[in-house]
Amino acid sequence: MASLKDFKGLTPAWCPGCGNFAILKAFNEAMVELNINPHEIVIVSGIGQAGKFPHYTRCNTFNGLHGRTLPVATGIKLVNPNLKVIAVAGDGDCYGEGGNHLIHAIRRNVDIKLFVHNNQIYGLTKGQASPTSTKGMKTKTQPFGVISEPLNSLLLAIALDCSFVARGYAGKVEHLKSLIKEAILHKGFALLDILQPCVTFNKINTYEWYNQRVYFLDSFYDPTNKVLAFEKAMEWGDKIPLGILYKKEKNSFEEQIPVLKNGPLFERPYYLEKVKNLLEKFK
Amino acid sequence: MDYSIKIGGEAGQGIQTIGDLLAHIFSKAGYYVFTHQDYESRIRGGHNFYQIRFSDKPVSASKRKIHLLLALDKESIPLHFEELDSTGQVLYDSSHLKDKFEDPRFLDVPLFEIARTKGGSPITANTVAVGAVIGMLGMSPEIMYDLLKKTFYKKGKEVLEANLRAAEEGYNYAKEKCLACNFSLASFSESKYLITGTEAIGIGALSANVKFYAAYPMTPSTGIFNFIAEHAEEFNIMVEQAEDEIAAINMIIGASYAGVRSMTGTSGGGFALMVEGLALAGMTETPIVIVLAQRPGPATGLPTRTEQGDLLFALFSGHGEFPKIVFAPGTPEQALHLTNKAFDLAEKYQVISIILIDQYLADSQWSYSKIDTSRLIYKNYRLTGEELQKIEVYKRHLFTETGISPLGIPGTSTHLIITDSDEHDEEGHLIEDAEIRKKMVEKRLFKKLSLIKKEISQPLFYGAEDPEIVLICWGSLYGIVKEVVDILKKDHPVCMLHFSEIYPFSEDKTWQRLLEKAKLVINIEQNATSQFARLLKMETGLTIKHHINKYDGRPFLIEEMEEKIRGLIKGF
Ligand SMILES: Cc1ncc(C[n+]2csc(CCOP(=O)(O)OP(=O)(O)O)c2C)c(N)n1
Ligand code: SF4
Numbered sequence: 094m095a096s097l098k099d100f101k102g103l104t105p106a107w108c109p110g111c112g113n114f115a116i117l118k119a120f121n122e123a124m125v126e127l128n129i130n131p132h133e134i135v136i137v138s139g140i141g142q143a144g145k146f147p148h149y150t151r152c153n154t155f156n157g158l159h160g161r162t163l164p165v166a167t168g169i170k171l172v173n174p175n176l177k178v179i180a181v182a183g184d185g186d187c188y189g190e191g192g193n194h195l196i197h198a199i200r201r202n203v204d205i206k207l208f209v210h211n212n213q214i215y216g217l218t219k220g221q222a223s224p225t226s227t228k229g230m231k232t233k234t235q236p237f238g239v240i241s242e243p244l245n246s247l248l249l250a251i252a253l254d255c256s257f258v259a260r261g262y263a264g265k266v267e268h269l270k271s272l273i274k275e276a277i278l279h280k281g282f283a284l285l286d287i288l289q290p291c292v293t294f295n296k297i298n299t300y301e302w303y304n305q306r307v308y309f310l311d312s313f314y315d316p317t318n319k320v321l322a323f324e325k326a327m328e329w330g331d332k333i334p335l336g337i338l339y340k341k342e343k344n345s346f347e348e349q350i351p352v353l354k355n356g357p358l359f360e361r362p363y364y365l366e367k368v369k370n371l372l373e374k375f376k
Numbered sequence: 377m378d379y380s381i382k383i384g385g386e387a388g389q390g391i392q393t394i395g396d397l398l399a400h401i402f403s404k405a406g407y408y409v410f411t412h413q414d415y416e417s418r419i420r421g422g423h424n425f426y427q428i429r430f431s432d433k434p435v436s437a438s439k440r441k442i443h444l445l446l447a448l449d450k451e452s453i454p455l456h457f458e459e460l461d462s463t464g465q466v467l468y469d470s471s472h473l474k475d476k477f478e479d480p481r482f483l484d485v486p487l488f489e490i491a492r493t494k495g496g497s498p499i500t501a502n503t504v505a506v507g508a509v510i511g512m513l514g515m516s517p518e519i520m521y522d523l524l525k526k527t528f529y530k531k532g533k534e535v536l537e538a539n540l541r542a543a544e545e546g547y548n549y550a551k552e553k554c555l556a557c558n559f560s561l562a563s564f565s566e567s568k569y570l571i572t573g574t575e576a577i578g579i580g581a582l583s584a585n586v587k588f589y590a591a592y593p594m595t596p597s598t599g600i601f602n603f604i605a606e607h608a609e610e611f612n613i614m615v616e617q618a619e620d621e622i623a624a625i626n627m628i629i630g631a632s633y634a635g636v637r638s639m640t641g642t643s644g645g646g647f648a649l650m651v652e653g654l655a656l657a658g659m660t661e662t663p664i665v666i667v668l669a670q671r672p673g674p675a676t677g678l679p680t681r682t683e684q685g686d687l688l689f690a691l692f693s694g695h696g697e698f699p700k701i702v703f704a705p706g707t708p709e710q711a712l713h714l715t716n717k718a719f720d721l722a723e724k725y726q727v728i729s730i731i732l733i734d735q736y737l738a739d740s741q742w743s744y745s746k747i748d749t750s751r752l753i754y755k756n757y758r759l760t761g762e763e764l765q766k767i768e769v770y771k772r773h774l775f776t777e778t779g780i781s782p783l784g785i786p787g788t789s790t791h792l793i794i795t796d797s798d799e800h801d802e803e804g805h806l807i808e809d810a811e812i813r814k815k816m817v818e819k820r821l822f823k824k825l826s827l828i829k830k831e832i833s834q835p836l837f838y839g840a841e842d843p844e845i846v847l848i849c850w851g852s853l854y855g856i857v858k859e860v861v862d863i864l865k866k867d868h869p870v871c872m873l874h875f876s877e878i879y880p881f882s883e884d885k886t887w888q889r890l891l892e893k894a895k896l897v898i899n900i901e902q903n904a905t906s907q908f909a910r911l912l913k914m915e916t917g918l919t920i921k922h923h924i925n926k927y928d929g930r931p932f933l934i935e936e937m938e939e940k941i942r943g944l945i946k947g948f
Contacts, residue, residue: 103805130790131790131792132786132787132789132790132791132792133787135634135786135787137630140797140798145806147794148796148805148806151792152792153786153787153792153793153794154792154793154794154795154796154804155630155633155660155795156795156796156797156798156806157626157629157656157660157797158626158652158653158656158797161622161623161626161652161653161656163623164618164622164623164624164625164626164627164630165626165627165629165630165633166630167616167623167627167630168588168590168626168627168628168629168630168631168632168633168634168638169630169631169633169634169786170634171588171614171616171627171631172587172588172614172631172634172635172636172638173634173635173786173787175787176634176786176787193619193620193623194619194622194623196619197618197619197623350614351609352608352609352612352613352614353614357634357635357787358587358588358612358613358614358635358636359587359634359635359636359758359760359785361587361612363585363754365583365749365752365754367582367610367611368579368582368583368749368752369749371579371582371607372569372579372747372749375569375570375571375575376567376568376569376570
């Protein structure tokens with residue numbers, strides 16, 4: 094049985110009060126409750142405050158480049174479907190630098206869980222706007238305020254028929270934990286966007302701001318209804334829904350690949366004879 | 377005997393089908409074959425050609441002079457008639473070209489008419505043409521029939537039979553009507569292997585147990601992608617078309633981290649996008665193999681043509697300092713072995729191997745009477761399961777005497793495989809510590825590179841024993857320089873020094889004495905700035921004064937290179 098001690102990683106270098114702490118706690122507890130061992134998981138992350146996440150828990154870790162989390166995760170899962178592959182990204186990382194990869198990862202539906210620590214700001218580079226920043230937000234690099242529309246990643250994911258689309262909030266740890274568990278148990282690509290207050294740089298989307306607005310989708314909400322899901326995904330402002338907005342049963346990408354039917358590819362035998370026979374066909 | 381055939385026409389006319397069939401017929405008949413293709417970046421129209429040289433002795437390049445021109449379009453005649461040997465013949469169809477030539481060097485064969493009467497569709501005219509060429513050459517048609525059966529049996533009995541009839545009629549027609557045909561073929565010997573650079577790289581990758589290939593299509597690397605995909609099921613390989621080259625390289629890095637040998641292929645523009653990921657592989661010490669199939673740049677350049685313009689780009693690719701190994705095979709046989717070696721060294725030292733080819737090598741076909749497979753190796757350098765578990769305290773980036781740390785496969789033991797694009801400690805966690813940083817650079821770069829140098833072979837020497845003239849070349853220039861050496865050898869003590877293991881240079885430097893002793897050293901490259909000569913100077917301090925550069929996107933022809941070299945020798 095895995096215990097919380099097994100998931101104890103390095104001491105986080107995040108600012109005191111950062112929303113990332115709650116996500117870390119929810120994650121570790123979820124793993125223990127699902128009885129998953131550290132060596133069964135690979136966390137792939139990019140660069141940003143969120144990107145440091147895997148060092149602060151304990152498991153196999155590939156901390157790659159800014160925005161490139163999903164391709165690395167895809168490569169891992171496509172050669173070893175037995176590993177639980179979790180991609181951790183910031184909103185800049187995943188919706189900005191890696192936007193193209195997100196679209197195609199959803200299209201592929203590889204069994205990867207993507208947890209986006211969405212603080213609506215660039216944390217590590219000290220407070221520039223991110224693709225989800227509120228219109229009008231002023232920063233050093235947006236002196237006239239953010240002009241572009243914020244990216245509605247949940248709406249985008251539903252439009253792409255992503256098989257699992259959910260929103261959690263660092264201020265509601267128990268609920269967040271349940272979403273993490275559901276995402277892990279889900280088969281196929283899962284996007285879990287997590288509202289994560291950045292207490293240092295984002296002075297608009299604070300704990301207080303979120304606390305006044307968030308609410309849980311109730312048990313009557315049907316996440317398989319796509320039209321309803323679109324409606325909920327468009328709700329932002331006075332009321333912000335938390336929970337699983339959309340869910341769809343689908344075959345995962347790797348399930349449909351004949352060569353992956355027999356498990357990890359590193360276990361396949363090697364025959365030089367077969368190669369030599371192939372060469373003979375060139376005669 | 378040493379004959380060249382050129383098939384000229386528009387894209388979409390079946391030039392490739394005809395050329396490929398003929399090349400295989402000659403190779404099966406036991407002749408040595410060399411082919412090269414010239415095509416525009418369009419699917420239909422334009423002017424393309426396929427040149428086949430076949431001989432009873434090994435051939436490794438194309439000549440300017442041709443002996444048989446198969447003109448599928450009108451343009452082929454003014455464009456290539458000058459190249460025709462004095463006894464050469466042009467095969468054409470006057471009804472198709474809407475032009476009649478009364479010259480005895482022209483043979484008018486009603487390709488389309490025959491195709492129609494023999495029950496085939498208009499494309500069957502290509503088969504008639506193949507038959508006619510074989511008839512003009514006076515070759516026995518049996519091998520052609522065998523090959524046609526193999527090619528068409530999947531299309532059903534009717535199509536197959538129509539093609540056989542069409543070939544037979546083309547053959548008989550040409551044999552009877554070509555009174556001026558005067559080819560004398562050597563007698564047949566044992567059939568040969570016929571293989572392109574692309575196929576050789578594919579087989580090399582299979583021989584190294586590649587298990588993951590991700591790429592984004594880009595000419596001229598796409599053939600490798602096709603080849604691996606075609607054999608994916610049989611060899612248990614996962615192939616994926618990535619959304620872009622950035623994704624492709626990151627995917628293969630992920631796949632390699634997860635335990636398998638991984639590869640991607642691209643051309644210059646795509647490689648530019650991969651450069652970020654290259655540094656990631658460097659920092660995380662993840663073994664990967666990249667094929668960079670060069671084409672003339674910058675930017676999109678000449679998409680279907682050939683150049684050796686990316687050597688220094690490949691060498692200096694990636695930010696920061698980390699080792700990589702660069703290979704540049706000159707022949708399909710070298711491509712096979714160097715791809716195998718690229719994987720082996722990448723795995724052994726946990727570094728990046730880049731294989732530089734170009735359109736010319738990718739598409740050209742070579743024949744061999746034997747392909748040595750005894751040097752192909754596969755050694756598993758990774759740790760899994762119990763083997764991994766036996767290590768008491770596992771650290772992915774452990775400092776060792778050799779700089780090589782244990783490469784474990786995640787999930788197979790309770791040890792955690794941790795790595796980071798940030799500078800990291802032995803365990804793989806990110807750090808800022810100056811002392812560890814210094815040691816990591818020394819581990820990744822100096823320790824490994826000095827070991828890799830010992831694995832690199834000396835350049836290939838070919839020619840006069842005590843040469844006064846040394847021709848330096850690399851990559852796909854091998855075949856042509858070799859043939860030019862054979863020609864010049866009669867008049868001058870000349871040799872070739874061909875580099876296919878480009879970087880790092882071999883530790884054994886005996887070959888340098890050859891350059892120091894030579895009276896005339898000529899560096900030959902298919903680029904404008906003599907990139908290899910610059911590398912040579914950087915690594916050895918030797919300066920080369922004489923250069924032959926070609927950068928029009930077309931490959932060298934034997935006569936052309938011979939003239940250039942003779943010019944330099946004369947002026948010396
Ligand atoms: C290719 C590249 N461009 C830019 C950066 C600099 N950079 C590091 S983190 C970051 C953005 C961080 O924002 P986000 O992804 O939202 O993560 P957070 O720090 O807010 O968790 C940027 C631009 C980088 N590391 N790599
Ligand atoms: S800057 Fe913001 S996101 Fe980064 S650690 Fe501090 S509070 Fe968290």
